[in-house]
Amino acid sequence: MGHSVNNIKESRWIDASFADALAWGAKQYASQEAVVYGEERITFSQLADRVYAFARGLMQLGVEPGDKVALWMSDRPEWLIARWAVPIIGAILVPVNTRFRNTDVQYILAQSDSSTLIVQDAARSTSYFDILGQLDAGYKSQPPGAWSCAELPALRRVIGLVSAPAGSLPASMAGFLEIEARGAAQLAATGGKPDAALNARIAGLNGQTIAQILYTSGTTSFPKGAMVSHGPLLQNNFYAVDCLKLTTADRYLSCVPLFTATGTFYTLAMWLSGATMVIVDQFEPRLFCEMVEREHITVSFFVDTIVQDLKSFKDLKRYDLSSLRTGTGAPLPTASFHWVTETMNVPELVSAYGMSETSNAVVRTRCDDPIEKRANTNGRPVDGVSIRITDVETNEPLPSGQIGEICISGYVLMKGYYKRPDEDRKVFDEQGWLHSGDLGELDPDGYLIYRGRVKEMIKPGGFNVATQEIEQFLKSYPGVRQAVVVGVPDRRLGEVGYAYIEAQAGADISAEQLQSYCREHIASYKVPRYVEFTNAWPLTGSQKIRKLELKARAASKLENEVNCA
Known part of the structure; x- marks a missing residue:
């Protein structure tokens, strides 16, 4: 069968918490190199001390057990510090995809009831602060610790990290490094190790405590948050x-983002084995080989x-x-x-x-x-x-x-x-x-x-994407009557989106306009590579669109174009 x-065969960690693993690794591999990021090199004990400091700072800021804390940041040591600190105080980590734009981010933060957001100012060509501004035009004047935003009803506080040389934080945000420094000051009397208050939080954890909510696209129109312990x-x-x-x-060379399930795998596996994690924020062949x-x-x-x-x-x-x-x-x-x-x-x-x-x-x-x-x-x-x-x-x-x-x-x-x-x-x-x-x-x-x-899903570049999510977004564009997205093979990404669009009568829409609209508001890998306009749909007896037929038609068309080229 x-x-x-x-x-x-060996269940040593099944009843343990992240706090147990953090303390064990810091003791077991104390002086071993844990993280390399550019010229920065951090040992296991140094990373643990920074985690404890930031965790204590979060407590001082008002983060409680069970609170959802969203983490929206490129791959860097501060990401790792936050990813460990949040669960060891009993809060729940909500990693946010760095490719998300305003529509995606609003959904994740609102649906997860995130009361705290940890966000970097910008990475590469993307300003996360600007995207936050699209969700809350008055974000710079929000009262610290008492945010009130209709688009993000649970959000109460935002912690910012400035990475740009000339960057600065608005008064509405608490500074990441300042929170870490405050926490370190709180732990000075215990030599940087957990004090009574932090130990009380740690004592409340067990193996079944929820550690994080990972959002994964399914057959529904929007991502679902999987609660894992x-x-x-x-x-x-x-x-x-x-x-x-x-x-x-x-x-380990970590060229796949930390916000993914894969990021959780290599963060934990490297910590538990005493291996070194070398962080690069993106994959590029030459950089990969150099590293x-x-x-x-x-x-x-x-x-x-x-x-x-x-x-x-x-x-x-x-x-x-x-x-x-x-x-x-x-x-x-x-x-x-x-x-x-x-x-x-x-x-x-x-x-x-x-x-x-x-x-x-x-x-x-x-x-x-x-x-x-x-x-x-x-x-x-x-x-x-x-x-x-x-x-x-x-x-x-x-x-x-x-x-x-x-x-x-x-x-x-x-x-x-x-x-x-x-x-x-x-x-x-x-x-x-x-x-x-x-x-x-x-x-x-x-x-x-x-x-x-089995599900109607595409997987460009390894990311799971529900086609219904893209379809609903395409139909929000003025003049779009119907949208159906199927996956077609792609040599590099494995699979990409092919969108069939029916325009409303009299509407003047181009493929370029739709793709540009998508690029502005949703993750890049969700943007359809191909757009075809149609007003004749293959239908089942119950008037449902035959998506498998459209998928075969798209694949055949692309294959013919390659053969004729």
Whole structure:
């Protein structure tokens, strides 16, 4: 039968909290280099001391257990400090995608009931303060600690971080570094370690305390917030340490954003193994190669977008990449997996499959698995997790070798979607199995092979995007009568959006106008790559649009254009 089980062999972290892990790592690996960011180098004990200081500062500011704290910042040490500090005081972290624009940000902050926002002024060409200004034109004059904004009804305080050389904070915001300094002053009497007040917060935590809400797009029109807990996150990513054979000798290049589920994986796995995290804020082939050579990187994360960019990088062989030993990534095509292991000589590359709803990966291959398994499957269930494949229509279990929906059971499952019991009922069955909405099969040895998505979703550059979300946004443009978005193959990003648009009578709309509108208000990877206008829709007997037919038509059209070029 298509059912694979792995029992927990070592459960040292399942009942623990982030505070336990932070203290353990700081003691175990005290002088080991934990983080490298540009010229800045931070040891495990130094990072923990900064976390404690910022945590105490948040308490002084009024952040209470159970409060939602949104973190909207590019990858940098302050992101890590906040990501640890928020959950160790019993608050709940809400990572915000740095590609989001005003529409996305407003939804996440409002739906999560975030009462505190930690935000950077700007990164690269994007001003987060300007986007905040689109949501609240009077944000600079809000009373500190008592914000009142109709678009963000729960928001009470904003903590700002200035990264621009000539930047400054408005009086409405508390300064990140000032809060850290205040917290450090509070902890001076205890040598920078937790005082009675902070220890009281820590004592209130356990493995089942919710640590963070990760927003993930599903079949509904807007993202859903998966509530995941301290213990499962720690235990699951501790298992990853063993699969990748991570030690204090390893150095991880974090070229996938910290706000992702992947960011949680490498933050926790590197901390628990004593490995060093080298932070770069974006992936670029030359920068990747330079950092691998300079920092003697042994581990990284590979999605197919990264692989395709590296394959196209003409100077690849000029760099010494011989330190690379292992890595993991989103389900990679077999050819891409072999290219990384053979051309880039990453001999112990492993594969995985997971979801935000499952505390990261639910199946993994191991460094010592045969290459055929690592390249062609996503692995066997992690400790304490069961996987079964069911018929999409009947929900009956399927035998190995048959494709159906991937269903998951075990300690890793989320508590549910924040304030979305209707969505909980859609994904959890009566036995408590989570229905992933993804297709897969199990081979005779119990290894999972991911086969795509059941849900109407596209995945450009590794980001899950519900097409209905894009459709609803397109229909907000003046003159758009109908919008349908499907996914089409893309060599670099894996999949991109193809939008079919029906304009209202007399409306004068161009593809460029629609794409520009999208770029201004939603994440870049949600912007449709192609736009086609139509007024004839293929319909079912119940007058629903046949999206699969449109998807096939779009793919065929693009293939013909390539052949004719």
